[in-house]
Amino acid sequence: MSIQTDLQIPSLAILGGGPGGYEAATVAAALGAKVTIIERAGLGGSAVLTDVVPSKTLIATADVMNRFAGASDLGVRFDVDGGDCVPLMRADMKEVNDRLMRLAQEQSADIKAGLETSGVRILIGQGKLLDNHTIEVTSDNGVEIVTADAILLAVGAHPRELPSAKPDGERILNWAQIYSLTELPRELIVVGSGVTGAEFASAYDGLGSRVTLISSRDQVLPGEDPDAAQVLEDVFARRGMTVLSRSRAESVVRTDDGVLVTLADGRTVTGTHCLVCVGSIPNTEGIGLENAGVALTEAGHIKVDGVSRTTAPNVYAAGDCTGVLALASVAAMQGRIAMAHLLGDGLRPIKLMQVASNIFTSPEIASVGVSEADVLADRYQGDVIKLPLKTNPRAKMRGTTDGFVKIIARRGSGTVIGGVVVGANASELIFPIALAVTQKLHVDDVASTFTVYPSLTGSISEAARRLHVHM
Numbered sequence: 090m091s092i093q094t095d096l097q098i099p100s101l102a103i104l105g106g107g108p109g110g111y112e113a114a115t116v117a118a119a120l121g122a123k124v125t126i127i128e129r130a131g132l133g134g135s136a137v138l139t140d141v142v143p144s145k146t147l148i149a150t151a152d153v154m155n156r157f158a159g160a161s162d163l164g165v166r167f168d169v170d171g172g173d174c175v176p177l178m179r180a181d182m183k184e185v186n187d188r189l190m191r192l193a194q195e196q197s198a199d200i201k202a203g204l205e206t207s208g209v210r211i212l213i214g215q216g217k218l219l220d221n222h223t224i225e226v227t228s229d230n231g232v233e234i235v236t237a238d239a240i241l242l243a244v245g246a247h248p249r250e251l252p253s254a255k256p257d258g259e260r261i262l263n264w265a266q267i268y269s270l271t272e273l274p275r276e277l278i279v280v281g282s283g284v285t286g287a288e289f290a291s292a293y294d295g296l297g298s299r300v301t302l303i304s305s306r307d308q309v310l311p312g313e314d315p316d317a318a319q320v321l322e323d324v325f326a327r328r329g330m331t332v333l334s335r336s337r338a339e340s341v342v343r344t345d346d347g348v349l350v351t352l353a354d355g356r357t358v359t360g361t362h363c364l365v366c367v368g369s370i371p372n373t374e375g376i377g378l379e380n381a382g383v384a385l386t387e388a389g390h391i392k393v394d395g396v397s398r399t400t401a402p403n404v405y406a407a408g409d410c411t412g413v414l415a416l417a418s419v420a421a422m423q424g425r426i427a428m429a430h431l432l433g434d435g436l437r438p439i440k441l442m443q444v445a446s447n448i449f450t451s452p453e454i455a456s457v458g459v460s461e462a463d464v465l466a467d468r469y470q471g472d473v474i475k476l477p478l479k480t481n482p483r484a485k486m487r488g489t490t491d492g493f494v495k496i497i498a499r500r501g502s503g504t505v506i507g508g509v510v511v512g513a514n515a516s517e518l519i520f521p522i523a524l525a526v527t528q529k530l531h532v533d534d535v536a537s538t539f540t541v542y543p544s545l546t547g548s549i550s551e552a553a554r555r556l557h558v559h560m
Contacts, residue, residue, distance in 0.1 A: 098122050099238030099431065102224050104216045104376070107134025108417040109243035109407030111200050113424030118207040120432045125235050126209055127216040127226050131194075132201040134408075135245050136417045138193050139265040144288060146189035147268075148449045151295030154178055155451050158295075162488045180296040183271040190268055218377035221401045225377075239403045239431050242383070242391060243424060244376060246369040246409040254280070254341035254365050260348050261341050262364050264289065274298045276360035278350050280338045282309040284448050286366035287321065291450035294330050301331040301358055303338050303350065310448065314461060316475065316493065317454045317511045324452065324491050333358070341365065371410040388412060395438030397427035405431065413439070416446055445523035447516035452492045455519035458507030458526040459497050470500040471507070474555045476548045478512050483543035489513040494548040496522065496532070496556060503532045503558040512545065521549055532556040 098121040103110045106128030114126045131138055157178060160167075204211060212235070214228030224235045248263035250256060258266045264285055275298065279290040282304030290302040302309065302325070308318045309325075309332060325332055337353040347361040371390050378385065384392045384400040390412030397405045405427035408420035422439055429436035445457040464471040479490040492512030499506050508522035525535050535553035540546045 100236075101125070101239050101241065101428075101431070102235050102237035103127065103241045103243060104218075104224060105134060105241075105243035105245060105408070105410075106130075106132045106200075106211075107136050107243055107245050107408055107420060109420035109424040110134065110241065111204060111424075112421040113241050113243065113407060113428050114204055114209045115207055116425050116428040117432065118204075118209050120428065120434060122428075122432060124207075124209045125212060125237065126204065127212045127214060127224060127235065129213070129215050131197045131213075132204065132211070133193070133197040134243075135247070135265070136420070137196050137200065139268075141417050142193045142196050143189045143268050144264070144285075144292075145449055146192050147185065147296075148288065148292045148451075150180060150185050151292040152451055154180065154297070155295045159488055178297070180273050182273045182296075185296075186268045186270060216376065218381045218383075221381040221383075221404050239405065240381070241397075241424065241427055242376075242378075242399070242404065242406040242410060243408045243420065244372040244410045246371045246415070248365075249368040249370050251280075251338070251341070251365060251367060253339060254363070256365060257343065260343050260362055262362065264364070264366055267364055270362075274360075274362035276301070276347070276362070278303065278341075278348065278358055278360040278363045279366060280341065280350065280363060281366035281368070282306065282311070282332075283366065283368070284310065286364075288449050289364055289366065290330065291321075291325070294325070294328055295451055299329070299360075301333065301360060303336050303352070303358070304332060304334045305337045307334055309334075310454070313448070313454065314456060314495070314509045314511075316461075316495070317456075317509055320452065320492055320511050321450055321454065338365075369409065369415065371412065373410055386412060393423070396430040396436065397423045397439075398430070414441060414444060414446070416444065418446075419444055443523070443527045445519045447519065449516070452489070452512045453515035454509070454511050455515035456507075456509045457519055457523040458505075460507060460509075461495070461497065463507075464497060469497075469506065471497045472500050472556055473497050474552045476552045476555075478545070478548065481543075481545060481548045483545050483547065484512065486543065487513070494518075494552050496535075496549070496552040498532045498553075498556045498558075501558070503556060505530050505532055505535060505553070508549075510549075514545070518545055518549065521546065532558070 100123040103126040214226045216224045226233045256263045277298040278301045294300045310318045348363040350358040382401040391406040393411045407423035448454040475495040478484040478492045484490045495509040497507035505525035510518045532553040540550045
C-alpha cells in the first residue's frame, strides 16, 4: 500500500544517524516527508564508525590468516628461496587498522551522500529534546532549534565500563578504542565472553596474539546454542587460546609493561593488553527524554511497542537504545517500521523470532527462530536434526569441517520454525533457513528445492529431508 497523495506529509526530526536513523530517513524522504537528521559524530553512527564495520573488517583479515594457516592441509606449500618451509605470517596492525577506519569513513560518506541525494537535511551536533516536537541542536555553529511533527530517537549505546577496569586507550581498552593500536598485542586478555568478546578473541587469535578469554559462565556465548558454543570452544582450544570459564574479572590495572587482571577468586592473569567487553549502556542520559515524556525501562532503554512508538505522542525510537536486539538489521527494521506507521504506509510489526543473527567468530555462528533450548523446555513442540559439516563434501574439499547445520521443525506439521548454522560463511548460509521460518515453509519445500552439488547448502537440504513427515 502506498501513501495517499491527498494526505499532509508530516515533517520529521531524527536524533541519531546510525542504521535506525539513516534507514528511517531514507524511507521517510522517499515517501515525501521533510526530514532533518541530527548526528553528533558522523553518519552511520557507532555501527559504521566504531563497531560493526571496523570489527568485521578486522575479522576479515583474521579470516584470511586462518585460511592460510590451514592451507598445508589442502596440499599448499609456501616455498622461500627454493626451500620447503612456511614463511611466518604477521599482521601489520597499523595497516590493518588504517584500512578498517578508512572503510568506515568511506561507508559513512556514502550514507551521507545518499541522504543528501534524497533531500534529507543533515546537522552535525548534539541534540536535546525540549518537548515531543522540538530538538535543541548544539554544534560548532551555535545553537539551532529544530521543530517537527514527529521525532525518531536512534541514539544508540556505548561500551559499559567496570569501575575497577577503566580504559586508558593504550593497554586497557574497550571495543571502540582497540583500533588505535599500531602493533599487534603480544598477549591479549579479553574480559567477557559474550558476542563482542568472543568475536574479538577469535579475531586476535587469528591475527597472531596469544589470547586469554575470561568467561564468567560455564561456556562462551552464554544464551547461544550450546552445541555451537562447544564447537567454538573446541576450535579455540585447538588453536591454543586459553579460556578461563566460571571466572569473573574483579579489576584490571596497568603494570610497567602490560596489564594485571585480578579474578574474583584471587587468581591473577598477566598480559600486554586487556580488552574489556562487558556489554553496553544506552545513550539515553542528558538528551531531554523527560521533557518529552519518553519513559525508560529499569535498564535505561527507551520503551517501545511493536511499531517503534515510545510512551510520548509523536515520538518513535529505534536501535540499541530500545534494548530490543542489539543488531544493526533490527535497528534498521525498527526505523523503517516507525516510518511506515507514521506515514500510513503498509507495515508489519517486527517479529523477533524471524530475526536472523550471526556471530562473526571463526567459525561463524548463525541462528534464527526457535532454539533447541525452547524445544527442550517445552515452549515449542519440535523435532531437531543436526548434521555435522565433516560429512559435507564441499566442506571437506575446502578444509572447513568445523561446525554443523541444525534445523528445527514443528512436530506433527513439519513447518520450519528455527535453525542454526556453524561454519565458514554461516552468515550467508542462514538465509535459506530464515526464509523458510519467515514464510512458514514445510521441510519438504526446503528438501525438494535443488541445491548445487557439492555445496554447503546441500547439508541444509539434507537436514530438511531427514525431517520429512510421512503422510
